[in-house]
Amino acid sequence: MNVRLYVWQRLTAAIMVPLVLVHVALIFYATRKGLTAADILGRTRGSLAWASFYGAFVVAVAVHAGIGVRTVLAEWSPLNERGAGILASAFAVLLLVLGLCAVAAVVLP
Amino acid sequence: MTGGARSRRKRAKEGMSDSESELTVSLWRGAQHGRYETYKVPLRENQTVLDVVTFVQRHLDPTLSYRFACRVGMCGSCAMTVNGRPRWTCRTHVSSVAKSGRLEIGPLQNLPVIKDLAADMRPFFEKWQQAQGAFVPSRTRNDDIAPIKPDSAARITADAAIECINCGVCYAACDTVRWNSDYLGPAALNRAWTLVNDERDSATTQRLQAVAASGGCHACHSHQSCQELCPQRLNPTASIAALKRRTMWAYLKGEI
Numbered sequence: 001m002n003v004r005l006y007v008w009q010r011l012t013a014a015i016m017v018p019l020v021l022v023h024v025a026l027i028f029y030a031t032r033k034g035l036t037a038a039d040i041l042g043r044t045r046g047s048l049a050w051a052s053f054y055g056a057f058v059v060a061v062a063v064h065a066g067i068g069v070r071t072v073l074a075e076w077s078p079l080n081e082r083g084a085g086i087l088a089s090a091f092a093v094l095l096l097v098l099g100l101c102a103v104a105a106v107v108l109p
Numbered sequence: 110m111t112g113g114a115r116s117r118r119k120r121a122k123e124g125m126s127d128s129e130s131e132l133t134v135s136l137w138r139g140a141q142h143g144r145y146e147t148y149k150v151p152l153r154e155n156q157t158v159l160d161v162v163t164f165v166q167r168h169l170d171p172t173l174s175y176r177f178a179c180r181v182g183m184c185g186s187c188a189m190t191v192n193g194r195p196r197w198t199c200r201t202h203v204s205s206v207a208k209s210g211r212l213e214i215g216p217l218q219n220l221p222v223i224k225d226l227a228a229d230m231r232p233f234f235e236k237w238q239q240a241q242g243a244f245v246p247s248r249t250r251n252d253d254i255a256p257i258k259p260d261s262a263a264r265i266t267a268d269a270a271i272e273c274i275n276c277g278v279c280y281a282a283c284d285t286v287r288w289n290s291d292y293l294g295p296a297a298l299n300r301a302w303t304l305v306n307d308e309r310d311s312a313t314t315q316r317l318q319a320v321a322a323s324g325g326c327h328a329c330h331s332h333q334s335c336q337e338l339c340p341q342r343l344n345p346t347a348s349i350a351a352l353k354r355r356t357m358w359a360y361l362k363g364e365i
Contacts, residue, residue: 002323003321003357003365005327
């Protein structure tokens, strides 16, 4: 971990704090109100706001988790820093692709 | 040799067990690979762990290697692992650490072992230098002495961290040092923080660059073993946290 990665990890953590709170509140709302999948898709499809919200969430998660996994691999596995960086980057890209696919599935009309 | 010493030596050699008057002491013997060997040492009032090791070396096995100098908690030479925790042995009373009359004493962890209880401190001091731990004066001997107000914020901040004796206890206690061989460690980073707050020093930028690189202050997980076990009751975790903030702002401003 160097100062550049530290700044990115803290920045993405700061971004995620409000996003996580809204996301958790949303889950409570959806389950308590008994919204169906059709109800939810009806509100998210074509919505630029939800696309931006969850798009930002996915990007922040991918960056934040990628840096964290890199540290874990560098400290706890036989990989050196470079190897840990490559593997963690691949993991971050996987999170990004899977996350963006999920966002696309609920926001694209 | 006094009659008492002769009697103790005889009893120790014979391995007589007297739980009220004797300690059972296991000492690491060998280098990186070795084993613990057990000795019987007479229990004395106000006895320190260093006293115990010295007794073994002087009365039971003169081949035992260990390191000490001042015996009063100033030089930082005598740190060892005592019952699993790093401690300065000259100021650690047996009564505060012995469990059921037993002591296990080994060399400091996270450092190579030279022999028996003597750890090789070179990696510790090399990292100290890597963190730019040496003072770089901004004035020459021909200039006036820099006036530093004792109540200035920088002086107070430096004061809080400056009494390090480089015993290596924090380095041996640190999980991050154990996991990451590049990590500079608590003592080196604590030293860097005192110099960052030294108004007379002229190498702040280089120092911030050194501690902001991989293996620097941002590798710290804030487990706080260093501040829990520091015999000087310093708080290297706080110094490292301050370095994290300082280097982050320097990085965002493009200074490093």
